[in-house]
Amino acid sequence: MTYFQETYEHISARTRDVMKEFSDVFEQQYSVALFNSVRFEIEGGGGTQSQLLHRKDPLAGRSIFSGSLFQYLEENRKWRSRFVSVPNSYTISLYESKTAHDRGLHPKVTINCAGYKALTSMEEYTELINTSLPGIKAKASSTPFIKCASQFPLILWHPYARHHYFCVMTEKEQNKWHAVLQDCVRHRNNGLPEDCTVQTPAFTDAVRLYRQTKGHYGTWDMMCGAPPQILANLVMETLQPELRSVIGPRLKGKLQQRQRDWMLISDAVYRQVLSQTTGQYDALVEGCEAQRAPLDARLRTDMDQIITSKEHVSSKIRALVLPKAEQLLQTSVQPYISSILEALMEPTSRGFSEVRDIFFKEMVDISKNSLNGAGKDKLGDHMERLSMLAFHPVKMQSCYEKVEQLNLEGLQQRFDVASPSVFISRAQILMREQMDNAVYTFMQLLQQSLETQGEDDMCKTMQRCQDRVLKKYDYDSSTVRKKFFRESLLQIIIPYMLQQLSPSCSPELPRFEELIFEDFSRFLLVENMFEEVVLQSVSKDIMMAVKDAALQRRHNLYRDSMILTNSDPNLHLLGENPQVDWATRFGGDEPEGSVGGGRVEGGGSGSRRRQVVSMIQLDGVPLPFESCLEVPGVELIPEEDAEMLEGNEEDRGPESNVAIFYSNLSYTYLF
Numbered sequence: 001m002t003y004f005q006e007t008y009e010h011i012s013a014r015t016r017d018v019m020k021e022f023s024d025v026f027e028q029q030y031s032v033a034l035f036n037s038v039r040f041e042i043e044g045g046g047g048t049q050s051q052l053l054h055r056k057d058p059l060a061g062r063s064i065f066s067g068s069l070f071q072y073l074e075e076n077r078k079w080r081s082r083f084v085s086v087p088n089s090y091t092i093s094l095y096e097s098k099t100a101h102d103r104g105l106h107p108k109v110t111i112n113c114a115g116y117k118a119l120t121s122m123e124e125y126t127e128l129i130n131t132s133l134p135g136i137k138a139k140a141s142s143t144p145f146i147k148c149a150s151q152f153p154l155i156l157w158h159p160y161a162r163h164h165y166f167c168v169m170t171e172k173e174q175n176k177w178h179a180v181l182q183d184c185v186r187h188r189n190n191g192l193p194e195d196c197t198v199q200t201p202a203f204t205d206a207v208r209l210y211r212q213t214k215g216h217y218g219t220w221d222m223m224c225g226a227p228p229q230i231l232a233n234l235v236m237e238t239l240q241p242e243l244r245s246v247i248g249p250r251l252k253g254k255l256q257q258r259q260r261d262w263m264l265i266s267d268a269v270y271r272q273v274l275s276q277t278t279g280q281y282d283a284l285v286e287g288c289e290a291q292r293a294p295l296d297a298r299l300r301t302d303m304d305q306i307i308t309s310k311e312h313v314s315s316k317i318r319a320l321v322l323p324k325a326e327q328l329l330q331t332s333v334q335p336y337i338s339s340i341l342e343a344l345m346e347p348t349s350r351g352f353s354e355v356r357d358i359f360f361k362e363m364v365d366i367s368k369n370s371l372n373g374a375g376k377d378k379l380g381d382h383m384e385r386l387s388m389l390a391f392h393p394v395k396m397q398s399c400y401e402k403v404e405q406l407n408l409e410g411l412q413q414r415f416d417v418a419s420p421s422v423f424i425s426r427a428q429i430l431m432r433e434q435m436d437n438a439v440y441t442f443m444q445l446l447q448q449s450l451e452t453q454g455e456d457d458m459c460k461t462m463q464r465c466q467d468r469v470l471k472k473y474d475y476d477s478s479t480v481r482k483k484f485f486r487e488s489l490l491q492i493i494i495p496y497m498l499q500q501l502s503p504s505c506s507p508e509l510p511r512f513e514e515l516i517f518e519d520f521s522r523f524l525l526v527e528n529m530f531e532e533v534v535l536q537s538v539s540k541d542i543m544m545a546v547k548d549a550a551l552q553r554r555h556n557l558y559r560d561s562m563i564l565t566n567s568d569p570n571l572h573l574l575g576e577n578p579q580v581d582w583a584t585r586f587g588g589d590e591p592e593g594s595v596g597g598g599r600v601e602g603g604g605s606g607s608r609r610r611q612v613v614s615m616i617q618l619d620g621v622p623l624p625f626e627s628c629l630e631v632p633g634v635e636l637i638p639e640e641d642a643e644m645l646e647g648n649e650e651d652r653g654p655e656s657n658v659a660i661f662y663s664n665l666s667y668t669y670l671f
Contacts, residue, residue: 007247011239011269015276018235021213023284026206028525030288031295033202035306035523038299040197050479051472052437053444059088059391065180065613068098069154069173071109072146072165074264079149079167082108086180090187111156111164114188114225115233118181119155120174122148128157129259132266133248154178159222160236162267176394180613183393186400189224190429198292199285203227207234209527212502214238217495218416224425231277236270243269299523306520313515313524318533321505325537328500333493333538336411337545340492343408344485348427349555351402352477355435356470358395362386363442363466370459379458387443388612390436399435403427408492415496423488430480434473442469478558482546489542490535497534505530 064086071082071094082094083101093107101107119125148167152174156164168174192200204223207230211220222233247265251258299306366382389395406420406427445465453461509526516524550557 007243008272011243011272012276014239015235015273016280019231019277019280019284022206022210022231022234023280025209026202026284027288028522029205029209029528030198030202031522032525032528033198033205034292034295035299036201037197038296039303039307042300042303050437051475052434052469053441054433054437055440058388058436058440059612061610062388062391063087063611064090064183064391064393066101066611067177069166069168069177070149072149072167074260082166086184090184092181092184109164112188112225112229113156113181113184114191114229115161115222116156116158116185118178118185119157120153120178122146122153122155125153125155125157125163129263132259133244133251133262154181156181160233160240160266160270163263176613179393179397182400183391183396186425186428189425191224191226191229199288202288203230205528207231210234212495212498217499219418219422219491219495221418221421223422228274228278228281231281232270232274235273235277239269239273240266295522298519302520305517306523309515309517309520310524310529313512313526314529314533316515317509317512317526317529318536320508321501321530321533322537324501324504325497325534328497329538329541332500333497334541336414337489337493337541340408340411340415340489341485341545341549343411344406344423344488345481345549345555347403347406348481348484349557350405351399351427351431352434352481353556354399354402355396355431355438356473356477358399359389359435359438359473360466360470362389363462367459367462370462383443384610386439388610389439390432391612394613396432396435399431400428403431411492415492416499417492422491426488427484430484434477434480437476438469438473441472442466445469474556475558478550478556481555482550482557482560485546485549486542489545490538493538493542494531494535497538498531501534 066083066085068081068083070079072079082096083098085093085095085101085107087093090113092111092113093101094109094111095101095105095107117128119128146165148165150167150169152168152171154166154168154174154177156166166177168177192204194200207220207223211217211234222237223230225233243265244262248258248262251261253261363386366379366386369378369382403424406424408417408420411417412419442465445468446462449461449465455461509530512526512529513521516526546557547560549555550559
């Protein structure tokens with residue numbers, strides 16, 4: 001067996017071992033999550049009623065963006081023009097030309113952006129790759145293994161998977177593409193469906209508990225993407241450093257060549273791991289779902305007894321844990337709650353305020369056009385663009401940038417917070433949801449008003465609807481932010497408390513298992529009850545901190561007792577009405593940026609869909625759609641003489657250190 005075959009087998013074995021450990025934890029947590037879900041369904045749960053409407057599928061029949069840029073092809077080290085399409089799945093597809101896209105041909109490359117970072121400078125990229133190999137530090141002036149063909153690069157960087165290099169010719173193009181790429185990353189990172197009330201909490205708890213057994217209690221930046229991707233990241237978290245220490249010394253050549261070779265090797269390993277985690281996780285979920293019906297029936301029959309048993313055992317665990325938790329809380333947590341909360345509130349509230357301002361500005365623009373005598377066809381176009389405002393990455397960029405200023409410096413090390421990116425991403429997703437809720441509510445209210453009052457005084461009608469929506473937005477914004485602050489505080493503090501309490505409390509937990517009836521042991525786990533006790537010990541302080549901020553009206557937060565006097569009790573009925581096609585209603589033109597042809601998700605070949613972001617048109621500069629233009633050779637990067645054979649991995653040119661490794665790793669492109 002060759003060295004590379006041994007490495008292949010080692011990777012497979014390590015992935016199986018991790019998945020075996022994870023599967024055991026997931027199966028346990030699946031039963032606990034099912035119990036919690038059924039209990040919530042039976043008992044019900046209170047919660048603040050949203051004032052704004054929510055639409056289920058706002059991007060149906062839409063695409064996000066399309067346009068052209070230059071891509072660096074590693075197989076022959078050349079820059080080529082590519083037509084890029086970003087459908088409503090936020091998966092990036094690259095075609096040889098716009099004609100190839102319109103004809104419905106398969107893309108050359110598809111990129112799932114989960115786990116990636118979108119960069120706009122070679123310096124930032126060089127800083128990241130200089131840490132890729134152990135014991136090697138490049139000089140600040142060292143030349144990267146790739147030289148950009150323009151001053152405006154766009155790079156997708158991933159800690160494990162292949163990197164992707166693009167460039168454009170103007171700063172305006174770069175800014176727009178960067179916003180689009182960041183939105184793709186943001187959307188694909190958010191890959192765990194919240195409506196799965198059993199599978200998603202079971203998965204997240206299983207990942208958290210697995211990492212805690214390895215000594216990792218804090219937040220995790222690579223908890224992004226769909227479950228198989230998260231599991232691949234879980235495997236690579238320990239596998240990559242191990243392989244790097246073994247393979248790194250074997251790599252030959254200059255620093256840039258070794259960095260490039262290691263990146264390709266890491267990508268090959270990641271794809272192999274991802275292929276395994278995908279199949280094994282699907283089988284795991286299928287097995288758990290097969291047992292769901294009988295478990296559900298047993299829970300509904302014995303729910304009262306299970307709850308009574310849980311309360312009895314929890315009281316025993318509470319007697320053990322609570323004194324230690326309260327002492328830890330008083331000395332090491334309470335003094336920092338207010339500072340953590342303030343660090344969260346300031347940038348997050350600025351971001352939500354920016355969402356409100358952008359929505360208001362769009363409404364003012366529509367009203368101005370209406371007052372200036374614009375026809376109904378123009379109004380239809382404006383309304384169509386407004387309907388996609390929340391998903392316009394360029395217009396929403398200023399909102400996202402506000403919350404990106406969130407800084408937990410000074411607190412990260414104490415509470416083992418790797419970076420604030422977890423909280424930034426969550427806040428940005430909530431901001432987008434609130435913007436879309438506001439837009440959708442306005443449109444449904446406007447539609448209702450036009451049907452009952454007619455279209456005679458459109459400006460006043462829109463003004464009344466706008467005022468109602470802004471009041472509802474302020475209320476919902478406060479509610480959403482308060483919930484976000486509470487959850488973020490828990491996410492920061494609970495892991496720290498568990499890490500401090502586990503050494504003294506965990507050895508005592510097994511004796512409580514004797515108090516649980518065997519028939520209920522699948523649904524009641526002492527580990528989960530221990531964590532619930534810790535959570536309850538700090539929840540009161542967190543609730544009070546957020547409540548005090550609301551009582552002081554800081555950052556425009558409302559009190560929990562605040563109720564809108566002009567609330568619309570029947571507003572939810574409007575959410576059941578179909579969405580209005582404003583362009584059709586007012587006879588508008590084809591919306592700007594509409595794209596024809598190609599394969600559309602949910603539609604057939606050749607169908608037309610409306611595009612959220614319009615393409616950039618530069619005066620005097622034709623967009624290179626129809627041909628695969630070639631950028632002249634870049635200094636320091638010789639172009640190979642071999643003919644370019646694009647799209648197939650087997651056509652890759654010889655790579656001194658990775659050719660054999662690739663030949664021994666069979667994998668399928670998943671990105």
